[in-house]
Amino acid sequence: MSDFKPRFLKPSDTSSFLDKSGDTVIEFTDFVYNKYLSQSIQTQRQRLPIFQNRNHILYLLEKYQTLVLVGETGCGKSTQIPQYLMETEWPGQIGVCEPRRVAAISLANRVADETGTLNQSDTVGYAVRFDSCLHKPKIKYMTEGILIREMMSDPLLKDYSVIMLDEVHERTLYTDILMGLMKKILRKRPELRLVVASATMDARELQAYFNSNHTKNSKKDSAVIMGVQGRQFPVQIFFVKDPVPCYVQATVDTVLKINSSKEPGDILAFLTGQEEVDKAVRLLKEHANQIEAAGSSHNFIVLPMYGSLSHHEQLKVFKSVLNNYRKVVIATNIAETSVTIPGIVHVIDCGFVKMRWFNGETHTDSLIVMPISKASATQRAGRAGRIKPGRCYRLYTEEDYSKLPDTTPPEMIRINLTYVILQLKALGIDNILKFSFPSPPPMKNIKGALEILYALDAIDIEGDLTKPLGFNMAEFALDPLYSKILLSSGEFGCSEEILTIISMLQVESIYVKPSSGNFSVKAKIQKRHFEVEEGDLITYLNVFSAFAKSGFTKEFCHRHFINYKSMLRVLEIRERLERMMRNYDVPIISCAGNTEAVCKCLVTGLFPNAVYLHYSGAYKTVRGDVELHVHPDSVLYTIPHPQWIMFCEVIHTTQLYMRDLTVIKSEWLLELAPHFYHRTTVHDY
Template structure:
């Protein structure tokens, strides 16, 4: 590993808020231990750094309504705190919120193992998008979106005695909304307890946000759990890296060829990069196996849109004689503990969405990680033995990183968030107390779009039934409007497929070798149509279903089989929701004009026209846009008018997932948003 120079990660210097051993507290608390647990699992739990703070945590939760818990990655806060509360006889249900579905599911499985129970039974369960437990377990792991939806039917969360917001440092859109809502709920329910937990966060800021002094007594308190199980060594590159994907692959091969034992976790920015790295590593793994060498590798991908049964593979041990290599997006950055990881490779970048109020669109931008995120990634190592972290950037570059990731609520589109808040009865969004208030322009833009979609009326109230139905969908309101309109156009079958295809990051695979790359392009042309990418996706799905969802079909046509299986799963769920809303499931029998018109009913804000200068421009904002090279429209004569689903910012602002439309359709289907005028340039 000569390309790296070492620096050692120092343990946290912060001390515990309550650094004492109160034996009287232990004597007075009736802990209910699970006697059926195996001795080995109990021993593992007792080795966790948080175990020594068990009584302190329970004491603070008894005395204060909100506990801001700062604990180093790997200390056990996500799995142990809910168990401590249940073992201490805490009444009611304990809900634990995670920002990602894979974190909620994996943590529920871990706690089930520790409690000697089955997942989705009486002790522990989970609820994620399109998959929820039927029973009411004592400990319920869920995504933030699930808790937000539960608030619609139970605004005061009366079925819960405690809520834990985990990994708050990520500051996702839902995290900030939930913190604002929990602040209101805590005032109405003094008996409810809130735990705000993370390894890296501004604890003082959150303490001040939740602290309501009553009779000169703080309602919130901060506690820090120090210590990690094993030390972690950090290495930086001597020089900047020209291609971090290739460098990640090279670093994996160097580690694998060395005598260093332990599995490897690689962080990249998106599914496309993950698939590319996995493909390259599998080629090397096959060559190693054919050469009958000892350094065998078992390579696995990990990203949010991967089907759950595929995600589960990363938590299993590699076959005997193999080293497990997991290539992941930042989905593996927090809460998810992959067993056996000793080496972590950090590319130093992450994909983030940034909202443009002029175009009313989100741009997907690749930016450097924050120090907080870099520390979280480093925390994935050092769980089972001393770990090693290889950062693919210089130490000088690391010193210039931002301290924390900007909260998502100040940099992203707020249409869905505002719709959810309206459904929860928050009438005046501007006066709602967010931990980090979003820009007024973003809120104004969200209200404008929702009004144009017909989700809210002129007074800002949800419309019936459209607005309430749109709030029920866990989708961008633009997509939910298209789905709910599809029955009127007689193309709900096709629109269901298209919207489901948009829920995965990529459908087509991209071989790295020249010959296969050409073959992949030729096979893709079999599905391409001049109407654009969305109708092409429809052709791909129909062909996949016609092949009886064959893996061979996907392999032959260079289509991502895992993504297609996920599409089928999502489509089935969305179809059930449409049936519940009495939307007829009918087909337009291949009349693409009907489908394109239906898409306009929701995607009309994302219209662009071909300017005489040769570039596309948004109708609103006059922003220059370009067709993405992956689009089917990239190599054909450019159409005059298009709809796009998202904008990606790399070297330019690229439009992705395009559909060809006519300008007259905009005037016909969105007259409240567009009007025709004539002007002359002098």
């Protein structure tokens, strides 16, 4: 490991490490609960640092409405507090909110094992996007979005007696919404208890935020802070001596160096997105096959982990491997917090993360690959110190580390707020400006979101949700632009095609991009078979249609360089969305090849993302006059550029690139979005 120089992180410096993503009933039936195993689990639970604070936690929850729990990594707060409440027969359901679905699933499985749950789905369960519990388990792990959706039917959460917001430090969009909503609910329900838990957060600030619930005459605080020491092994930190030219290739090289050494333990590597993860996995599998064929003792298996992967595939990283194999997990920041992957000793940190930033001029979120914060770097290193002393290899210099920001900006202040406002309106929050956000978003973002929602016909001129369109759009766990397209598709007679396109847009990439020259050329040739001049979205439609005709086979995907796992995820999402559309009486019909009807339907939602070809040769937004460029992966990149196109997202690398494009006509904008566009004459002098 000569490319790195070591720095040692002592256990006392680890206070910012974290303890960490049709309806289906989830039951835990694979646990053999006998007396010996029961005693073993009870012993493990009693060894957790939080066990020493069990009675103190229960006492504080009796006396205070809100407990701000600062629990260090490994203390057991995510799994043990719900069990303490259940053991003391706390009335009502105990809800635990996690930022990511994989965290909710893995924690629920862990607690099910510890409680000895067999077929008792009324004890422990979980609910994530598109999968919800039909029963009401005593302990319910869920994603934050699920709880917000439950508030639409039960605004005061009367089924719950305790809500735990875990990993609040991440400050996701839903985290801030939930804290604002819970503040209002706590005022109406004095018996309800809230636990705000994390390892790195400004506890005083949160305590003051929830204490503001009380009347001025009340001298007693409603929120209290408690700290719990963690259980963390020392982690040795290594920085590169010189900056690396490509962190994906450097990640692959570092994995191979660790694997060739005699250092035991599994490896977790962080990259920014699905494409990078798939590329690294593909390269490492080639090396793994060569090592296994040579009869070497340094065998390893490679597993990907990212948000759009099906939860069945995500759970593979938690399973044990053969004794003579090493497990290598290549993940996005989904594995940064909440999730503890067994066996991890080595962590490789690329130093970057893919984040969304809202551009008020283009009315779009831009995906930007940017450096992580120091807090995130510490969290990533913490993954290596959960079971034994570990090592973290940072693919950036120590000097670059010192320049990183301390924390990541809250998602609320940096992304598009159309979905946020739509959800709050559905929950009865009429005056958005007076809503108590923990971190108030910029006023221009609120103004832009209201303008878009009005143009989508989701709200009226008074700012109220329209019936039925606005209320129906709020029910979809999708960007309002996409939900408007889905609900309008029946009118254009192309709901079958729109279902497919919107489902395809929910995964990061459907194409496999080989790194070697020969296979790379073959992949481009195969992609050409599906490409059409109407753009990328109609090309996606062709890919899915061909995949369906093949019988959804893996061989088809392998032959045409299509990502099979992504296509299976598309199928799953499409089935769920189709059921929702039927619930809203949207006819499921096909346009039988009428692509103009599909393109016009797409305009009903994506009209804010329209651009025109400027005489300079670049595209410019109609509103804001921002210069954008066609992404090299687009089917429109190599053909004469059409005059008008729409995009789905913007990626900021060397310049602003548009992805997922569709060719349109300018008159469609005037016809389908009259509140947003009007014709005018511009004179150049």
